[in-house]
Amino acid sequence: MRLDIVFVSIVIYSCLLMLEFNVLRTKIFHCWYSEKGYPADLKNKRLFYHYKYNSLLQRMLFTTMNWLFARGYKRPLEISDLGCVPEDFECKKVYREFNDAYSAEQERALKANSVPSLWRAYLRAYGWNITLGVTIKALADFCTIAFPLIIGGIVTYSALWYYDEARRAETVCYVTVNEFFNNGFVLAACLSIVVIVRATLLQYGSNITDLCGLQARTAFQVYAYKKSLRLPMSALTSGDMTIGQVANYMSVDALAIFWFTLYQGALWPTPFLVSLESHCFLCNTRNIFVSVFQLHIIKSS
Structure with missing residues (x-):
């Protein structure tokens, strides 16, 4: 059992070491990596739904929706409490993505x-x-x-x-x-x-x-x-x-x-x-x- 725990510890520490090397590669040396600008969605102060920019753990546990649950617990929710719709869920972008797929299918x-x-x-x-x-x-x-x-x-x-x-x-x-x-x-x-x-x-x-x-x-x-x-x-x-x-x-x-x-x-x-x-x-x-x-x-x- 001790030997198995040692092997598992080695694997975990190796993954953490690779993660640190990746941070050094991207943030310090900028090797094969280009910095992305600040998303335009997050500049909007009325945007409360940040699903696209959440981590995997936040997406699985829905922790970013706590503000909505807390506000709904205090008083009835209104449309203005929900804020604006993210760009990925706007009608024009959803239609454009499907239209591109259908156009490719028409060409095929x-x-x-x-x-x-x-x-x-x-x-x-x-x-x-x-x-x-x-x-x-x-x-x-x-x-x-x-x-x-x-x-x-x-x-x-x-x-x-x-x-x-x-x-x-x-x-x-x-x-x-x-x-x-x-x-x-x-x-x-x-x-x-x-x-x-x-x-x-x-x-x-x-x-x-x-x-x-x-x-x-x-x-x-x-x-x-x-x-x-x-x-x-x-x-x-x-x-x-x-x-x-x-x-x-x-x-x-x-x-x-x-x-x-x-x-x-x-x-x-x-x-x-x-x-x-x-x-x-x-x-x-x-x-x-x-x-x-x-x-x-x-x-x-």
Whole structure:
């Protein structure tokens, strides 16, 4: 166990040393690094939402929203309390990013002599952020696999400690990694850590997909609105396109894209997760009952 702790300490100190070298490279020697100017968003005193400029820990724990929670706790919130919208969430920038992706898709379709795909443009514009959010939510879901394993280990430890008197009187001088993680108190601490990590990852992944869904919904609404403005009156009067269809494109269809972006993170890992959790639960339940039954027989005899 001591050797393992030494190896882990070496890895941690090596990472910290590399971080210090990187700071010296960027801030002192300016090697392969160019200083960026002060962001224009932060110069606006009415901008209170600094998500883009937050650290990873602040994004995962939502600490930068404490001012809003405190203000809402004291009095009802108003529109003026929210401040202005950041540049990344303004309608014109959201539309421009999606329009660039759709223009690239139109060029690809023109070269391939095919019809432009809206899904390709959607993935081109928001694919990376959606993949990141879905991956983080999948990691949070896979953390639930540890729950039956840890609870099974705690029950096994409690049963052995209760029935085996020699185990209670035994003193161990040098603890191995296996013995350390077979301890019920260590497993209880690990269970608490896994719960906190799972909740944090789940909130962070959901936040990423929520923002992507809002941007996709806004982009589709603006795109449908600008497209409807270019429609001739003959198309609306002839029955080829009605006002209700345009309204559905801007409201119902855009909202469907929003909900699809939100819930697609639960679509991919769910079948594998359910089967794996069921297998782990059944195996651990069987092992626990067998261990308790054997110890009870030994205690009785």
